[in-house]
Amino acid sequence: MRDGLPLDPALLWILAGLVLLAxxxxxxxxxxxxxxLAAIGTGLYLLAAPAAGFADAVVVFLVLLAAGVALALRLRGSRAPRPRVNTPDAGLVGRTGLIVAAAGPELRVRVGDSDWPALPAGGATLREGEAVRVVGVRGTAAVVEPLAAAAPSGAA
Known part of the structure; x- marks a missing residue:
């Protein structure tokens, strides 16, 4: 007791926990x-077991903290995956386009109103004017395959 105020360790742990929550x-x-929450839990433990020492309080605090972090990571992992927004593959993959330049090493595809550098998927040979489907994005280049190859087998 100091100046008439009790300095119970359990109450200090709870007070520290409340300050952290604030x-x-x-x-x-x-x-x-x-x-x-781990600090509040430690304070409640010390209220229930007044004979516990400082080392016990630290162990309880660390165990509660580890359990809380593990719970947070588990809850974070169970969320639905975030949609990929504002990435090249989010708007290109699955769209069809037209090869506009196939001369030399430069291969370009027009998808919608934009031209993109292109890479053939699986080493396919593409010709100018050929219809393609975007199957991926590598860097800034659209990975494309001929539209006929993109159609499911069994389609006429």
Whole structure:
């Protein structure tokens, strides 16, 4: 006891946890949540087991913190995959185009209203004016295959 205020370690752990939870509301991110909850859990453990020492409190805190982080990682992994927005393959793969230049090493395909450098898929030989389907993107080049090869087998 100091100046009439009790300095119970359990209450200090709980107070520290509440301060961390309040900081979580103000700061971006979510990591302080798990530290604050682990601190509150440690304080509750010390209230339930007053004979526990500092080493016990640290072990309980670390175990609760590890469990919280593991839970957060598991919850994060269970979310649906984020859509790929604003990437070349998000808007190109699956679209059809027309080979506009096939002379020399330069192969270009027109997809919609844009021309793209192109790479033939599987070493296919492409001619100017040939219809193709974009099957991937490598760097800034569209990987294309002839439209006839892209059609499912059995199609007439």
């Amino acid at each position: 900081a979580e509301v103000v700061l971006p991110g979510i990591f302080l949540l798990w530290i604050g």
